[in-house]
Amino acid sequence: MxxxxxxxxxxxxxxxxxxxxxxxxxxxxxxxxxxxxxxxxxxxxxxxxxxxxxxxxxxxxxxxxxxxxxxxxxxxxxxxxxxxxxxxxxxxxxxxxxxxxxxxxxxxxxxxxxxxxxxxxxxxxxxxxxxxxxxxxxxxxxxxxxxxxxxxxxxxxxxxxxxxxxxxxxxxxxxxxxxxxxxxxxxxxxxxxxxxxxxxxxxxxxxxxxxxxxxxxxxxxxxxxxxxxxxxxxxxxxxxxxxxxxxxxxxxxxEGKPIPPDPEVPERFRICLRHARNAMEFGGDPDRAVVEFRKHLGWYTKGIPGGRALRERLFRVKTLEEMETLLAGHLESHITGTGP
Ligand SMILES: Cc1cc2nc3c(=O)[nH]c(=O)nc-3n(C[C@H](O)[C@H](O)[C@H](O)COP(=O)(O)O)c2cc1C
Missing domain, CATH: 3.20.20.70 (Aldolase class I)
Incomplete structure (x- = not known):
């Protein structure tokens, strides 16, 4: 050497x-x-x-x-x-x-x-x-x-x-x-x-x-x-x-400090969408990037109210905009209670 x-x-x-x-x-x-x-x-x-x-x-x-x-x-x-x-x-x-x-x-x-x-x-x-x-x-x-x-x-x-x-x-x-x-x-x-x-x-x-x-x-x-x-x-x-x-x-x-709780669902969705946007920008082919992002959608929505039905719909999305619409709709109908 x-x-x-x-x-x-x-x-x-x-x-x-x-x-x-x-x-x-x-x-x-x-x-x-x-x-x-x-x-x-x-x-x-x-x-x-x-x-x-x-x-x-x-x-x-x-x-x-x-x-x-x-x-x-x-x-x-x-x-x-x-x-x-x-x-x-x-x-x-x-x-x-x-x-x-x-x-x-x-x-x-x-x-x-x-x-x-x-x-x-x-x-x-x-x-x-x-x-x-x-x-x-x-x-x-x-x-x-x-x-x-x-x-x-x-x-x-x-x-x-x-x-x-x-x-x-x-x-x-x-x-x-x-x-x-x-x-x-x-x-x-x-x-x-x-x-x-x-x-x-x-x-x-x-x-x-x-x-x-x-x-x-x-x-x-x-x-x-x-x-x-x-x-x-x-x-x-x-x-x-x-x-x-x-x-x-x-x-x-x-560090011996109190462990912060998991973020609430709206914050989780914001993080998920930011991740998705970055993934779309990074991946060359947007169609492929959406399909490859599905696994993350499954994980970000695990354990939330109405999660299973939401995931079934999320797994069929073809664009980032569809993803955003579904998540926003879910927040209104299941989480914040402002939906119909
Ligand atoms: C989906 C998936 C992909 C993985 N890919 C790699 C890899 O490319 N290189 C590697 O060294 N380990 C890989 N691993 C192993 C992990 O780095 C890690 O050693 C293993 O999952 C145990 O850690 P965990 O209990 O925190 O998951 C992979 C694990 C998973 C679940």
């Missing part, structure tokens, strides 16, 4: 753990952690965001769709771009390309994705079947970019190979600057509970920062994660769906 390496400035990444406050991360989530949602979560208190995973093969092939995933605004920083793949040389090329073309604050490697199509080609958690490959990928990526390289992993491929500390030590020795653990195996998928005790064991074993992830659904859960694991950062995925304000709630809990 040359001297130059030590003098490379990485202020965005370095700032993450410099603050006295434990940083809150928006998790990488395919189809969800896109730029408009990342910006919204930053506004509500996410300290760091990570892109959805992008294929190293796709990047190197110059796939337009893959490159579309990578656009971000400066106000999202610090931001990590996450890549996945099973070939160290291709991962290295992809990292170099991401660094040069997009200059994120760090590059995150995905060893967690359990999706069959990815695992079959040894990508994502598929790599966990061959820890030498994990090391080779990390070393190749670290050697190809001056950006900090981080890793997100599960606890193993299956119960037999479950070894979060062994995996974490190899990740650290290979040059990663931070590791996020989702303490389930690939075989677990999303079943059972995330074993937070494995996060604690990793914190005790490593000297790089460990970010805890898995099953945080409320602000109080975030405080419990910090207290029981001693993790250096907290990452949330499903708990953010239709609820970007969970970051504000988590921050309050961590």
């Amino acid at each position: 040359g001297w130059g390496y030590y003098f490379v400035m990485t202020p965005g990444f370095d700032s993450i753990f410099r603050s006295r406050m434990i940083p809150l991360f928006l998790a990488p989530q395919a189809g969800i952690s896109e730029s408009p949602f990342r910006r919204l979560c930053r506004e509500y208190g996410a300290d760091v965001v990570v892109s959805e995973f992008v294929s190293a093969d796709g990047l190197c092939r110059g796939s337009e769709k893959t490159h579309e995933y990578l656009r971000f605004h400066d106000d999202e920083r610090p931001i990590g771009i996450q890549i996945f793949g099973a070939d160290p040389a291709v991962m290295a090329d992809a990292a170099a390309l991401v660094g040069e073309a997009y200059a994120p604050d760090f590059i995150d490697i995905n060893f967690g994705c359990p999706v069959k199509k990815v695992v079959k080609r040894n990508g994502g958690s598929g790599c966990l079947r061959d820890l030498r490959l994990v090391e080779d990928i990390i070393r190749a990526v670290v050697g190809a970019t001056s950006l900090p390289v981080t890793v997100k992993t599960r606890s193993g491929f299956d119960e037999r190979s479950r070894d979060p500390v062994g995996i974490g030590l190899r990740i650290q020795e290979s040059g990663a600057r931070m590791v996020t653990l989702h303490p389930r195996t690939r075989a677990d998928l999303f079943g059972g509970r995330a074993r937070w005790e494995e996060i604690r064991a990793l914190v005790e074993a490593l000297h790089i920062p460990v970010v805890g992830n898995g099953d945080i659904r409320t602000g109080a859960d975030a405080l419990r994660m910090k207290a029981t694991t001693g993790c250096h950062g907290i990452m949330m995925a499903r708990g953010t769906h239709g609820a970007p304000w969970i970051f504000t709630q988590a921050r309050a809990a961590l």
Whole structure:
């Protein structure tokens, strides 16, 4: 490793753990952690965001769709771009390309994705079947970019190979600057509970920062994660769906302040529509953007009076204006009681 390496400035990444406050991360989530949602979560208190995973093969092939995933605004920083793949040389090329073309604050490697199509080609958690490959990928990526390289992993491929500390030590020795653990195996998928005790064991074993992830659904859960694991950062995925304000709630809990309640329905709808408008502006094709926004509509309207009937209608909308009309009508008829 040359001297130059030590003098490379990485202020965005370095700032993450410099603050006295434990940083809150928006998790990488395919189809969800896109730029408009990342910006919204930053506004509500996410300290760091990570892109959805992008294929190293796709990047190197110059796939337009893959490159579309990578656009971000400066106000999202610090931001990590996450890549996945099973070939160290291709991962290295992809990292170099991401660094040069997009200059994120760090590059995150995905060893967690359990999706069959990815695992079959040894990508994502598929790599966990061959820890030498994990090391080779990390070393190749670290050697190809001056950006900090981080890793997100599960606890193993299956119960037999479950070894979060062994995996974490190899990740650290290979040059990663931070590791996020989702303490389930690939075989677990999303079943059972995330074993937070494995996060604690990793914190005790490593000297790089460990970010805890898995099953945080409320602000109080975030405080419990910090207290029981001693993790250096907290990452949330499903708990953010239709609820970007969970970051504000988590921050309050961590600071020992009263946790603010969920916003009332009119405020929720305002947030939803702002998110939708940004998504329409960001996505190139408005028809596709509306269809892709449907999942968010489902989440923002969960648990509200008359929600089920509203969702049935929302899932058929074709434009942003239809969305606005339906939500305004619902407020009048079900929420504020001013309708007919
Ligand atoms: C819809 C969805 C998409 C996801 N996509 C990714 C991804 O692209 N990269 C990744 O590392 N993890 C991905 N994950 C996993 C999450 O980042 C996180 O590790 C997992 O959901 C556990 O955290 P949670 O309990 O807070 O949801 C995804 C999860 C969900 C639900």
